[in-house]
Amino acid sequence: xxxxxxxxxxxxxxxxxxxxxxxxxxxxxxxxxxxxxxxxxxxxxxxxxxxxxxxxxxxxxxxxxxxxxxxxxxxxxxxxxxxxxxxxxxxxxxxxxxxxxxxxxxxxxxxxxxxxxxxxxxxxxxxxxxxxxxxxxxxxxxxxxxxxxxxxxxxxxxxxxxxxxxxxxxxxxxxxxxxxx
Amino acid sequence: xxxxxxxxxxxxxxxxxxxxxxxxxxxxxxxxxxxxxxxxxxxxxxxxxxxxxxxxxxxxxxxxxxxxxxxxxxxxxxxxxxxxxxxxxxxxxxxxxxxxxxxxxxxxxxxxxxxxxxxxxxxxxxxxxxxxxxxxxxxxxxxxxxxxxxxxxxxxxxxxxxxxxxxxxxxxxxxxxxxxxxxxxxxxxxxxxxxxxxxxxxxxxxxxxxxxxxxxxxxxxxxxxxxxxxxxxxxxxxxxxxxxxxxxxxxxxxxxxxxxxxxxxxxxxxxxxxxxxxxxxxxxxxxxxxxxxxxxxxxxxxxxxxxxxxxxxxxxxxxxxxxxxxxxxxxxxxxxxxxxxxxxxxxxxxxxxxxxxxxxxxxxxxxxxxx
Numbered sequence: 001x002x003x004x005x006x007x008x009x010x011x012x013x014x015x016x017x018x019x020x021x022x023x024x025x026x027x028x029x030x031x032x033x034x035x036x037x038x039x040x041x042x043x044x045x046x047x048x049x050x051x052x053x054x055x056x057x058x059x060x061x062x063x064x065x066x067x068x069x070x071x072x073x074x075x076x077x078x079x080x081x082x083x084x085x086x087x088x089x090x091x092x093x094x095x096x097x098x099x100x101x102x103x104x105x106x107x108x109x110x111x112x113x114x115x116x117x118x119x120x121x122x123x124x125x126x127x128x129x130x131x132x133x134x135x136x137x138x139x140x141x142x143x144x145x146x147x148x149x150x151x152x153x154x155x156x157x158x159x160x161x162x163x164x165x166x167x168x169x170x171x172x173x174x175x176x177x178x179x180x181x
Numbered sequence: 182x183x184x185x186x187x188x189x190x191x192x193x194x195x196x197x198x199x200x201x202x203x204x205x206x207x208x209x210x211x212x213x214x215x216x217x218x219x220x221x222x223x224x225x226x227x228x229x230x231x232x233x234x235x236x237x238x239x240x241x242x243x244x245x246x247x248x249x250x251x252x253x254x255x256x257x258x259x260x261x262x263x264x265x266x267x268x269x270x271x272x273x274x275x276x277x278x279x280x281x282x283x284x285x286x287x288x289x290x291x292x293x294x295x296x297x298x299x300x301x302x303x304x305x306x307x308x309x310x311x312x313x314x315x316x317x318x319x320x321x322x323x324x325x326x327x328x329x330x331x332x333x334x335x336x337x338x339x340x341x342x343x344x345x346x347x348x349x350x351x352x353x354x355x356x357x358x359x360x361x362x363x364x365x366x367x368x369x370x371x372x373x374x375x376x377x378x379x380x381x382x383x384x385x386x387x388x389x390x391x392x393x394x395x396x397x398x399x400x401x402x403x404x405x406x407x408x409x410x411x412x413x414x415x416x417x418x419x420x421x422x423x424x425x426x427x428x429x430x431x432x433x434x435x436x437x438x439x440x441x442x443x444x445x446x447x448x449x450x451x452x453x454x455x456x457x458x459x460x461x462x463x464x465x466x467x468x469x470x471x472x473x474x475x476x477x478x479x480x481x482x483x484x485x486x487x488x489x490x491x492x493x494x495x496x497x498x499x500x501x502x503x504x505x506x507x508x509x510x511x512x513x514x515x516x517x518x519x520x521x522x523x524x525x526x527x528x529x530x531x532x533x534x535x536x537x538x539x540x541x542x543x544x545x546x547x548x549x550x551x552x
Contacts, residue, residue, distance in 0.1 A: 020365070027194045027367050035194070035365035039220060039303070060451030061528045062364055062444075 001030075001056045003138060004064035007128075008049035008081050009073025009094070014125035018071075019050035021151050022129070025139050030054045034062040047076055054138060069136060071128045073111070074098060092132045094124060107131060109173055115166050120159070123166035130170020141171060192369050197335040198362045201291055201355065202227035204339035205263055209375030210289070212238040212262040214251035218270045219303045220359035221293035225265065245270040249277030249290075256286040257396055259384030261343055265291035267359075268309050269300055271317075278352055279318025283398025285383075285413070287346035289339065290324075291355040293362035296523040304523025305359035307443060310500035313356045314472040321410050323417050325353040325424065326471040330447040332366040340371055347378050349420055356471060358496065360444045360525055420473055427475040428467040429482075431457065435464025436487050437539060438513075440479065440505050441494040442468050444525060449494055452531045461539055462487075471501070479508035490514040492538050494531055497521050516541075 005022070007015045016037050023035035032055040038048065051067075053059050065084070070091040072078045078098040085091050085105060093100045096112035111127040133141060144167060148160050155163075195203065202224045205213070213228040225241070232239035238255070242248035248264045255262035266274065271292045281288050294309050296302035313326045325345050327338045335357060342353040385396060400406035428446075431453050432438065441449040446467035456463035466482055468475050483491060490513055493502045498521045506515050518534035520526045 023365060024194050027192065031367075033194065033365075033367055036360070036363065039359075039363055060454065061448040062360070063448070063525055063527060065527045065529055 001054065001138075003054045003069065003136070004067045004086075005052040005054070005069040005071070006049060006064070006067045006081055006084065007052070007071040007073075008047065008077035009125075010076075011046050011048045012122075013048070013073045014122065015048050015071075015073060016050050017152075018125045018129045019052050021144070021147065022139070023052050024151065025143050025147055026052075026054050028143070029139065031056055032059045034059050036062060047074070047080075049077065049081070069132060071132055072098060073124065073128065090132070090135060092128055092135075094128060096124070107135070107174075109170070111170070114169050114173070115162075118162055118165050118169065120162045120166075123159075123162045126163045126166035127170040127173070130167040130172075131174050132170075134171045134174030141167075192367050194365050195332055195336075195368045196223050196363060196365050197329070197332040197357060198223035198293060199227045200332040200336040200368045201265070201329075201339045201357070201362075202231070203368075203370060204336040205289065205343070206231060206235065206237075207371045207375060208340040208343040209261050209378065210237070210263050210343065211260040212240075212251070212255040214240050214242050214248040214255075214262070214264050216242050216245050216248050216266065216270060218267045218295075220295055220305070220362050221265050221267045221291065224291065224293070224362070245273035246276065249274040252288050252290075253277055253281055253284075253286065256281065256288050257284070257385050259381040259386060261287075261289075261347070261378060263289035263291070263343075265293065267293050267295045268297050268306070269295075271309065271312070275312075275318035278324065279316075279320050279322065280398050281352050282318070282322035282324060282413070283320060283409075284396050285350040285416075286352070286396070287343075287350055288352045289342045289346055289355070290352060291339065291357065294356065294358040302523040303359065305361075305363075305444060305496060305525055306521075306523055307358055307445065307496040307500070308521065309356065310442075310471065310495070310497065313354050314474065314504070322413060323351075323420075323472050325349070325351060325420060325473075326356050327353065328356050328443045328446075328469060328471050329361055330443050330467075331361065332364060332368050335361060336368050336370065340376070344376050345424065347381075349416055350383075351416065351420070356443070358444050417473075424470060425473045425475050425478070426469040427478050428465075428469055430465040430467070432464035432466060432482060434462055434487065436462040436489045437464070437535060438482055438488055438491045439463060439465045439494060439531070439535065440468070440491055440501070441465065442471060442501060445494045445496060445531075448526060448528055449531055451528045452535060455528060455532050456535055459536075461535065463535060468501070474504045474508070476504070476508040479505055480510065480512065483509040483512040488513050490516060490538055490541070492516050492518060492531075492535055494518045494526065494534070495520070496523075496525065
């Protein structure tokens with residue numbers, strides 16, 4: 001197993017949060033992991049992204065050139081990173097904020113709208129994570145839900161509750177039928 | 182290098198910067214002095230939180246010069262002390278490093294390199310190789326330089342740095358880069374008690390029950406400085422004889438030998454596998470100690486009859502390249518693939534440079550420093 005994941009969006013959309021959560025939880029069962037947040041000049045323009053590599057073998061180059069999974073949350077990230085999707089890859093695209101051309105590899109999900117209906121548009125990142133994890137079950141869903149409170153110890157219980165519901169909505173979205181573009 | 186007897190238990194996901202900080206704490210570092218700069222801020226922040234919790238000293242100094250001078254003061258009193266910064270800040274510390282080298286004081290200095298010269302950029306770089314390995318400050322001295330390539334090595338090498346610093350009474354530098362510092366990876370933490378420090382009869386502890394003594398780097402008496410410098414050189418010879426460390430990958434039958442350190446070595450490791458899958462017999466030699474440098478190892482590898490050429494890969498315009506050339510001394514052509522703009526090369530970049538090298542017709546001793 002060698003999964004190269006890139007999560008990208010605007011600053012404040014929580015892309016680093018779910019990237020870190022994913023890496024932390026994966027560390028319980030997967031031997032080799034790298035998590036790299038973009039911290040350079042590109043971040044200062046308002047976009048944010050992180051790379052997570054999960055592997056059963058030693059990770060030599062900690063930078064991927066192509067990605068098996070892309071989670072993109074805004075238009076700028078979609079335009080910038082979609083060319084890096086592997087030919088057998090999977091892109092989860094936040095349809096609420098991005099346009100993308102039809103492609104078998106794309107899953108369009110109105111993540112911001114779903115999260116907004118649940119009470120907080122900021123939980124869109126967890127909708128995205130749910131959609132992705134339903135299709136790439138690399139860590140158990142239960143682990144993610146259980147970790148919410150411990151991983152974000154300063155978050156108020158109401159917010160954690162919305163995050164969990166957003167995550168479940170993402171899982172349901174994937175299982176409720178094929179909504180590929 | 183002696184490895185502390187360790188029992189590894191906990192496996193946690195940590196940033197390289199944090200792993201180094203935790204390594205220092207577990208090595209028994211008593212004092213940390215620093216000043217913020219990207220991309221090493223997490224190290225300072227980690228120490229700010231965790232050193233006071235353990236009743237140890239954390240001071241955010243008013244400048245890098247102040248921080249290194251505080252390290253000097255703590256070390257002269259016998260404490261295990263360290264500082265960390267990134268390239269521009271390390272330049273400011275050079276006066277203090279030279280003085281500590283002159284005074285034979287142990288200290289640990291972490292440089293999480295960013296672009297240069299000047300303020301450069303905040304992106305990863307390997308542009309401080311010359312500064313770290315060829316002196317940095319004024320005078321005839323060396324410091325030990327270790328080059329980590331992972332969060333685990335940030336942890337382990339920082340611990341090792343304290344041991345070496347005490348053993349040889351010398352400043353030791355961890356030469357990392359923004360990539361290694363910012364990246365998170367699972368780290369197995371050292372779980373034993375800190376490696377014991379050797380007795381430090383030279384330390385200035387108040388002269389209670391003993392005659393006063395002093396530590397200085399100024400030698401005005403006739404030939405005193407000459408004698409002192411010969412003493413330093415004897416220490417450096419001993420370090421060179423015992424502490425050189427390098428890692429080899431697939432060098433047994435290799436025809437095309439990559440030489441790289443830190444992040445570039447890690448990328449090159451992947452390149453070796455990719456090249457071999459294409460039928461190119463590639464290998465990698467990775468210096469882990471940059472000073473002392475594995476000259477003899479490089480020379481031995483380059484002299485093997487099947488080795489056709491070497492490719493040095495660095496995130497700079499060719500710095501370790503000079504040491505590789507000195508070591509190889511014409512035994513094989515040495516080419517260079519450099520990335521000086523803060524961009525971390527991809528496996529494809531390096532693989533293409535290697536493929537290019539294999540296509541070149543090497544009549545004897547070709548060499549080309551082109552970036």
